[in-house]
Structure formats: C-alpha cells, structure tokens
Amino acid sequence: MPETDLKQRLVERFREINGDHPMTAADDAYVSAQFVVLEELCAVRGRDADAVRRLMLDGRLPLPGYLRSDGAEMVPADLFALADEAGGVDLLEAWFTAHWADPATGKAEWEAYLSGQYVCLHAVTPATIRRKEQLTAAIGAAVDEPDAGSVRWSGRLHALVDELDALEPAFTAYDRLRFGGPTSRDTCIGAIRARFPCPERPGRR
Secondary structure (H helix, E strand, O other): OOHHHHHHHHHHHHHHHHOOOOOOHHHHHHHHHHOEEHHHHHHHHOOOHHHHHHHHHOOOOOOOOEEOOOOOEEEOOOOOHHHHHHOOHHHHHHHHHOOOOOHHHHHHHHHHHHOOOOOOOOOOOHHHHHHHHHHHHHHHHHOOOOOOOOHHHHHHHHHHHHHHHHHOOOOOHHHHHHOOOOOHHHHHHHHHHHHOOOOOOOOOO
C-alpha cells in the first residue's frame, strides 16, 4: 500500500477515535515540545515508518497521540520502549495485559493504550497507568474522609496531588475538546489545589 494511503488511513482512524477538532498554534507548539514526528523517530531508530503505521492500524502499536495542524503524526519519543521491554511487538499485548490480575481490565487497558489517548502521562507504562488510576481515585475520595480539613489530612491530600502532578503533563486546549471536558489535571490537581490550599509550613514564607 502506498505511503499516502497508509497515512490517510491513519488520519481516518485517529479522527474516528478523537473526533475532528482544530489544533491551534498553541496546541501545535505544546505538541512539538512534548512529542516527536513519527517519521523522524523512525529514522533515528532505524525503523520503516510505513511498517510502523501498519502496526498501528493492525492494533499492535498505539496510534499517534496527536495530529499536528500540518498533518504530522506526533508520537512519544519512547513509542517503542514497551515493545522492546516485552521482547518484541508480537509479545507486547500479552506482556502488557499481564500487569492486571483481571483479564477484562487488562484487555480494556490495552485497547485504551492502542488508542494513543494516554497523553495524560509523561511515560506510558502499565505501572504509571495503574498509579494514575490509584491517585485520581484517592484524591476524589479524600474529601469524604473523616478527618477532612485537618492538617494531617491536608498533608496526605497534597502528597497525592504532588505525585499526580509529577506523572502528568500540562495537556492542551485540544485535549479538552477531544475528551469532552476538563482533564484529570484540571479536576484532580488544579481544582483541588484551589479548593484546598496547602497550609503554610512553620518558617515558610
């Protein structure tokens, strides 16, 4: 299949999943700073870009995280890291899903991984995916804890928020369009810090 056909199929698959939303100049700048062009990454890694596109379309590697407004397929610099760790693309799905005890959960996470929408993490691995889920659940449940509002509670809450902050990038306006609302950074980091400011520590100015 010609390269143009593969690229077009990948664009169509991307838009099936993400919708057709505009990328602003600010979105493009963010994505260019956080991700790399698929063809450039393949050139560095000695891979054929068309072969990688086929793997994406066949559901064996994740789709690009973004399509820049100039049409560039933007992927994480560590796109091939998990496949390398698993021992190759053929072993990736089994290796990935084995990180969840429940096969149905593992399969659902695999499908989410393939969508390319895990742009909510600096490094996408089973460990970071699971930790993000744990942190967002714990932050959401914290407001109902018996000692909510206490200094000890505030310390626990902000430790969770700070850990999530370290895992997540900033996101873009485009992300809020394709995900249909605020991101986890908006709800679990920005909103929580605004609602429950971290108390001043002794001697802190």
